Amino acid sequence: MVLEGVHLVPGMLPPAFGEALVVHAVLAIDSEDVHAQHFWIRGSDSELRPHDKYLDRLGDIRHLQDFIVAESHKAGVPVVQNGNIERAIDAVLELVFDCAERLPGPP
DSSP states (O other), X not given: OOOOSTXXXXXXXXXXXXXXXXXXXXXXXXXXXXXXXXXXXXXXXXXXXXXXHHHHTHHHHHXXXXXXXXXXXXXXXXXEEOSSHHHHHHHHHHHHHXXXXXXXXXX
């Protein structure tokens, strides 16, 4: 299961859920221009999420991202750059595989 969203501030969720493999990560976009492009692309695919709404609030969105990234550093949660989707996916998969490799083997 993947839980995602800006509402999941690092450090607010427990680091583990029973015997589930839990991998925390935060996606961030350093470049404001690239960040804006994400809203253009997402908005062009949906009438429900018009890009102008997000672009008009980009400063607020970037401020919120800065807060979440700072909280990630405090909580020891890795921050993955999301400027390029293929590299971001690779980085997240690498985090998951690294965590899986550290799991104890069967008894």
